[in-house]
Amino acid sequence: MGSGVYKNLIRNRDILHERTGSYLEVTKVAVRDLGRQRDVKVAPEKLTTDWRELVNDPEIDVIVELIGGDDEAFNLISAALEARKAVVTGNKAVLAKHGKRLIELSEEKNTPLYCEAAVAGGIPIIKAVKEALVGNRIDSIYGIINGTSNYILTRMTKAGINFAEALQEARDKGFAEADPSLDINGWDAGHKAIILGWLSYGRWLKPEEVSVTGIEEISAEDVAFADSLGYEIKLLGVIRQGQGDERIEVRVAPSLIPRTHILSSVDGVFNAVAVHGNVVGETLFYGSGAGQDATSSAVISDLADAAENLINEVGCTGFVPHGDYGAALPIEETLSQYYLRLSVVDEPGVLARIANITGENGIGILSVIQPEPKEPSKHIPLVLLLHDAAYGKIVDALGEILALEAVGAEHTLLRVETLEH
Amino acid sequence: MGSGVYKNLIRNRDILHERTGSYLEVTKVAVRDLGRQRDVKVAPEKLTTDWRELVNDPEIDVIVELIGGDDEAFNLISAALEARKAVVTGNKAVLAKHGKRLIELSEEKNTPLYCEAAVAGGIPIIKAVKEALVGNRIDSIYGIINGTSNYILTRMTKAGINFAEALQEARDKGFAEADPSLDINGWDAGHKAIILGWLSYGRWLKPEEVSVTGIEEISAEDVAFADSLGYEIKLLGVIRQGQGDERIEVRVAPSLIPRTHILSSVDGVFNAVAVHGNVVGETLFYGSGAGQDATSSAVISDLADAAENLINEVGCTGFVPHGDYGAALPIEETLSQYYLRLSVVDEPGVLARIANITGENGIGILSVIQPEPKEPSKHIPLVLLLHDAAYGKIVDALGEILALEAVGAEHTLLRVETLEH
Numbered sequence: 001m002g003s004g005v006y007k008n009l010i011r012n013r014d015i016l017h018e019r020t021g022s023y024l025e026v027t028k029v030a031v032r033d034l035g036r037q038r039d040v041k042v043a044p045e046k047l048t049t050d051w052r053e054l055v056n057d058p059e060i061d062v063i064v065e066l067i068g069g070d071d072e073a074f075n076l077i078s079a080a081l082e083a084r085k086a087v088v089t090g091n092k093a094v095l096a097k098h099g100k101r102l103i104e105l106s107e108e109k110n111t112p113l114y115c116e117a118a119v120a121g122g123i124p125i126i127k128a129v130k131e132a133l134v135g136n137r138i139d140s141i142y143g144i145i146n147g148t149s150n151y152i153l154t155r156m157t158k159a160g161i162n163f164a165e166a167l168q169e170a171r172d173k174g175f176a177e178a179d180p181s182l183d184i185n186g187w188d189a190g191h192k193a194i195i196l197g198w199l200s201y202g203r204w205l206k207p208e209e210v211s212v213t214g215i216e217e218i219s220a221e222d223v224a225f226a227d228s229l230g231y232e233i234k235l236l237g238v239i240r241q242g243q244g245d246e247r248i249e250v251r252v253a254p255s256l257i258p259r260t261h262i263l264s265s266v267d268g269v270f271n272a273v274a275v276h277g278n279v280v281g282e283t284l285f286y287g288s289g290a291g292q293d294a295t296s297s298a299v300i301s302d303l304a305d306a307a308e309n310l311i312n313e314v315g316c317t318g319f320v321p322h323g324d325y326g327a328a329l330p331i332e333e334t335l336s337q338y339y340l341r342l343s344v345v346d347e348p349g350v351l352a353r354i355a356n357i358t359g360e361n362g363i364g365i366l367s368v369i370q371p372e373p374k375e376p377s378k379h380i381p382l383v384l385l386l387h388d389a390a391y392g393k394i395v396d397a398l399g400e401i402l403a404l405e406a407v408g409a410e411h412t413l414l415r416v417e418t419l420e421h
Numbered sequence: 422m423g424s425g426v427y428k429n430l431i432r433n434r435d436i437l438h439e440r441t442g443s444y445l446e447v448t449k450v451a452v453r454d455l456g457r458q459r460d461v462k463v464a465p466e467k468l469t470t471d472w473r474e475l476v477n478d479p480e481i482d483v484i485v486e487l488i489g490g491d492d493e494a495f496n497l498i499s500a501a502l503e504a505r506k507a508v509v510t511g512n513k514a515v516l517a518k519h520g521k522r523l524i525e526l527s528e529e530k531n532t533p534l535y536c537e538a539a540v541a542g543g544i545p546i547i548k549a550v551k552e553a554l555v556g557n558r559i560d561s562i563y564g565i566i567n568g569t570s571n572y573i574l575t576r577m578t579k580a581g582i583n584f585a586e587a588l589q590e591a592r593d594k595g596f597a598e599a600d601p602s603l604d605i606n607g608w609d610a611g612h613k614a615i616i617l618g619w620l621s622y623g624r625w626l627k628p629e630e631v632s633v634t635g636i637e638e639i640s641a642e643d644v645a646f647a648d649s650l651g652y653e654i655k656l657l658g659v660i661r662q663g664q665g666d667e668r669i670e671v672r673v674a675p676s677l678i679p680r681t682h683i684l685s686s687v688d689g690v691f692n693a694v695a696v697h698g699n700v701v702g703e704t705l706f707y708g709s710g711a712g713q714d715a716t717s718s719a720v721i722s723d724l725a726d727a728a729e730n731l732i733n734e735v736g737c738t739g740f741v742p743h744g745d746y747g748a749a750l751p752i753e754e755t756l757s758q759y760y761l762r763l764s765v766v767d768e769p770g771v772l773a774r775i776a777n778i779t780g781e782n783g784i785g786i787l788s789v790i791q792p793e794p795k796e797p798s799k800h801i802p803l804v805l806l807l808h809d810a811a812y813g814k815i816v817d818a819l820g821e822i823l824a825l826e827a828v829g830a831e832h833t834l835l836r837v838e839t840l841e842h
Binding site: 008009011012015016018019020021022116122123124127128131132133134135136137262265266270277278279280281282283284285286287288291293294296297298300301303304305308312314317318319320321322323 | 429430432433436437439440441442443537543544545548549552553554555556557558683686687691698699700701702703704705706707708709712714715717718719721722724725726729733735738739740741742743744
């Protein structure tokens, strides 16, 4: 990612100077391995393996942190802020883990910390929420914020292939890393959702306050059922604050979204973030979620902001929440509709017994599909769409349903998001 | 629109203070008619009918101009900048006509002029292009930037009604003003396109350098043919600079766009702007194009920027093009594909004669539809999709085609935009 920034700073050097009045010069580059082949040429005397050299260099005004990971990045960013050097980071993991401390340190030192590249690559969602929507209470944010997952789910939907095949395809095309676990298990999106939660509501939710589910369990069958019901399955980040209840929810899960909503048209490695503000109403921001170039556009925009503020001798600016707008809503209390696929014995009365259980738990049924089995088999699928209910209620009801003799163990429970705020 | 800003400043006063550290106080309001009923309560002593009182008041730091029109607004904005008061405007007409002079004056006085609300209401497209994409050469911008036209075209597409019916519906729903001529004839979008042209390429194109066509001539028949070919008709603003040829094109016209592109999902009064940058790649920004609230979100964001800069004693910041990246590309030389609906005599050899003419003019045919006539008639429709060609060439070829004896005078020529940059 560092190479992308370096390359594009040179490529658009004149445009940048003409627009901002500054030349952004790369003075020094800290790398892990001096010998590694890179796709940009950096003069050897600019390279070092010790980031402390950058932090201690009085000629350097801004440090760009793109090393990833959390603890070493935390040390680097802290040391830079302590030395009163502005920091630009693209690292969501370090912010999700240490954001509270880093932002406090940034304000304490009156030295800005920029993080546009940490969420949704080329989409300027940080600037949008922080500055452009500053006059809005954020009602909700729904985001497709992991390109790898979205690529896999798009291919499962469009090509009818299964998860393993789609993951292999993503690997072959370079859209999944050698170890794609953070993409697949939802935590890459989880880190981004935590950052958006802070930006919207001032509170850094702890990982244990955030519910994160990945896409590993999604089957081709579920994708097809969702399709026949008018939905697409997307890995969705939800950041939301209640209207009466001020508690905050931040969660990530594969969810059914209606095909009538523009978010459902976001395919492949693209990301999109739908923000509902109480003044602006509905907005959506769309672009490349990852990739060297898209991300370096975000880093360069932060560098330009940093340069502008240095020239004007401005430290930390406003535009961030300084309060803490509410506690975390426990996951059991979060509301949504649900998609429930069960595997049931093909005999009369099963649906009635299931409907009894949902009814007793106060959960309404929106629709039911029971497709004709293709071949005789003991268990056949039964798909239910369930009305808005607290997650805890659904889990309780599901436990009772799975205990029925006529219901097999295999099942899928997914959220259905209407995307209303 | 002023009422919306006033109302929302009060509604979200605490959030704004908590995020920016400032209270934004409305000191005085200049109105045309003191007696008019308003949906917000303003203390009578704050009201005046003379905007000069605001400009001359030393207590006032920022002037918000939302009076519309061009010449009086020009006087107001100039006077405010001369008095070194920052200006926030939502007025596209005044910028399209006097933008060059106003921006020069703003820089001369080192007093900022903000205009987020002038383009696409709730979509922060000015901040996005100016700041977030500052590190990009802008390859192209394609925008649906007039809500009224988009509502009308959406209804023609979805409900199969004609232009007059859809316009009436827009009026009934309050989506079209009493005099919707600037919406319908394309010039509202034209003014916005001129502003985006300046922001992207530093040049304020003159109205005569911009080609603007409205939606009045679009028939239900054309909408249906476009649909059967896989396209939707949208009033599209195009702002683009060639790769080899550095000349700039800014134009607005109803255009066919492929249904596979996310822009085609933008329905009703919503706006969307697709920006392609040479670093970030494809991005899209979506939101309410008009309406008191969406627009006031933009005004408030500019006010917060203005407050931040006042506190930090910063005047004009960078982030605007200071050069002039190229001359205007004459409309005759602009390239696109085309949709051509002709009315021809139903006899053999007509298509061959037409194809001869297009061929001689170097224009390839992509596809042809000749629907079976529903009832016997002298003329039947013939629809051609034509390859990329210069507009001048198409107009020449069309002249020759219309001169054929077998071709009637009734026809429609529309651009087809593939939306590649």
